[in-house]
Amino acid sequence: AQSVTQLGSHVSVSEGALVLLRCNYSSSVPPYLFWYVQYPNQGLQLLLKYTSAATLVKGINGFEAEFKKSETSFHLTKPSAHMSDAAEYFCAVSVYEKLTFGTGTRLTIIP
Amino acid sequence: DTEVTQTPKHLVMGMTNKKSLKCEQHMGHRAMYWYKQKAKKPPELMFVYSYEKLSINESVPSRFSPECPNSSLLNLHLHALQPEDSALYLCASSQDNQRNYGYTFGSGTRLTVV
Numbered sequence: 001a002q003s004v005t006q007l008g009s010h011v012s013v014s015e016g017a018l019v020l021l022r023c024n025y026s027s028s029v030p031p032y033l034f035w036y037v038q039y040p041n042q043g044l045q046l047l048l049k050y051t052s053a054a055t056l057v058k059g060i061n062g063f064e065a066e067f068k069k070s071e072t073s074f075h076l077t078k079p080s081a082h083m084s085d086a087a088e089y090f091c092a093v094s095v096y097e098k099l100t101f102g103t104g105t106r107l108t109i110i111p
Numbered sequence: 112d113t114e115v116t117q118t119p120k121h122l123v124m125g126m127t128n129k130k131s132l133k134c135e136q137h138m139g140h141r142a143m144y145w146y147k148q149k150a151k152k153p154p155e156l157m158f159v160y161s162y163e164k165l166s167i168n169e170s171v172p173s174r175f176s177p178e179c180p181n182s183s184l185l186n187l188h189l190h191a192l193q194p195e196d197s198a199l200y201l202c203a204s205s206q207d208n209q210r211n212y213g214y215t216f217g218s219g220t221r222l223t224v225v
Contacts, residue, residue, distance in 0.1 A: 097159055
């Protein structure tokens with residue numbers, strides 16, 4: 001069975017500061033990993049995905065994530081936070097045809 | 112067209128009503144999904160259709176009945192729902208049911224059962 005654990009249900013950063021959202025995975029087979037963002041009352045938008053190519057993955061809106069097999073991690077980062085980044089972020093793992101989400105991290109940006 | 116369109120955006124229904132949620136995509140995707148999301152929770156998989164055939168049912172109660180009339184359309188028929196079924200229902204599609212493809216999500220239908 002596969003699962004992801006997101007450390008920190010709430011993260012607050014100042015505008016312009018580094019954003020770091022943590023995700024650790026567990027999978028019995030090589031995982032495919034995803035980060036999604038959800039704005040209030042909206043669906044989920046794919047930020048980026050790891051599918052066994054490059055371990056450093058760049059996504060939309062300046063986000064990137066690094067796959068580290070030794071640490072079973074796939075943390076999401078952005079060098080400089082913007083007010084528009086305030087949202088709920090979900091890490092997800094795909095094994096076979098099922099996509100399983102972590103519990104989510106709410107990111108708050110402090111002006 | 113790179114979108115998944117869900118209708119209606121909001122739905123209020125009584126426990127004796129019958130209603131349907133609709134999902135449509137024109138990206139040529141051959142896998143489609145229904146997810147249920149309760150407030151402040153992650154989405155939970157309900158059903159997977161692959162090439163218009165039901166491939167996964169996550170032990171969803173029979174008051175939820177999915178239907179895939181063609182490769183572009185996915186419906187979720189609702190009957191005799193309970194108040195605890197109130198949630199955001201999300202539809203998604205992917206190129207195939209292979210796990211390396213990201214899913215494209217619709218904006219959801221917010222369902223309230225009264």
